[in-house]
Amino acid sequence: IQLTQSPSLLSASVGDRVTLSCKGSQNINNYLAWYQQKLGEAPKLLIYKTNSLQTGIPSRFSGSGSGTDYTLTISSLHSEDLATYYCYQYNNGWTFGGGTKLELK
Amino acid sequence: QVQLKESGPGLVQPSQTLSLTCTVSGFSLTSNSVSWVRQPPGKGLEWMGAIWRGGSTDYNSALKSRLSISRDTSKSQVFLKMNSLQTEDTAIYFCTRSDSGPFDYWGQGVMVTVSS
Numbered sequence: 564i565q566l567t568q569s570p571s572l573l574s575a576s577v578g579d580r581v582t583l584s585c586k587g588s589q590n591i592n593n594y595l596a597w598y599q600q601k602l603g604e605a606p607k608l609l610i611y612k613t614n615s616l617q618t619g620i621p622s623r624f625s626g627s628g629s630g631t632d633y634t635l636t637i638s639s640l641h642s643e644d645l646a647t648y649y650c651y652q653y654n655n656g657w658t659f660g661g662g663t664k665l666e667l668k
Numbered sequence: 669q670v671q672l673k674e675s676g677p678g679l680v681q682p683s684q685t686l687s688l689t690c691t692v693s694g695f696s697l698t699s700n701s702v703s704w705v706r707q708p709p710g711k712g713l714e715w716m717g718a719i720w721r722g723g724s725t726d727y728n729s730a731l732k733s734r735l736s737i738s739r740d741t742s743k744s745q746v747f748l749k750m751n752s753l754q755t756e757d758t759a760i761y762f763c764t765r766s767d768s769g770p771f772d773y774w775g776q777g778v779m780v781t782v783s784s
Contacts, residue, residue: 594769596769596770598713598771600713605762605764605774605775605776605777606713606762606771606774607774608771608772611769611770612769649712649713651713651771653769653770657703657718657726658715659705659712659713659714659715660712661712662712
């Protein structure tokens with residue numbers, strides 16, 4: 564399964580509601596996770612099984628979707644959320660999307 | 669607490685073999701799987717392969733012919749060996765744990781440069 568993330572680069576302001584998209588080449592059956600990676604760090608798990616929030620992750624992060632189309636939403640952008648976000652499917656094999664870099668406008 | 673730490677050479681010559689070790693603590697290799705994920709400089713993440721709780725392995729089809737993953741449960745170590753290295757194999761190599769789902773804990777990563 565191939566994953567396509569859009570946009571590849573997103574400019575937003577602190578306080579904005581931000582939506583990132585991930586589209587699979589086949590049905591992912593909700594086995595979709597989201598990772599946040601800051602420069603020089605390992606990825607951090609934010610969301611698993613489409614909409615389950617990992618322990619310790621702020622509630623401003625949420626996930627949704629079904630079938631081939633999935634979304635990560637940040638309800639109110641904080642400055643510390645600036646990072647690259649990757650979707651990852653573990654339904655059929657194991658694949659990462661190409662990433663969305665979130666920067667300050 | 670759960671920890672993973674990668675170790676290995678920072679520089680490998682082209683056509684040579686890369687050997688990396690992931691030393692884990694806070695969990696058992698017979699209870700959780702460990703995968704290797706790599707990231708070329710400035711690029712995205714690539715799943716390379718995994719060793720499962722029972723010791724079986726799966727590999728990315730693009731790397732399968734060059735890659736081997738094994739483990740020593742008594743030492744809590746997972747090993748990666750990849751041969752015929754080329755410059756495009758230059759990357760940060762991470763080991764990461766899975767608990768029957770996505771990767772929940774990651775090592776800090778080790779930078780490997782392929783150059784003569």
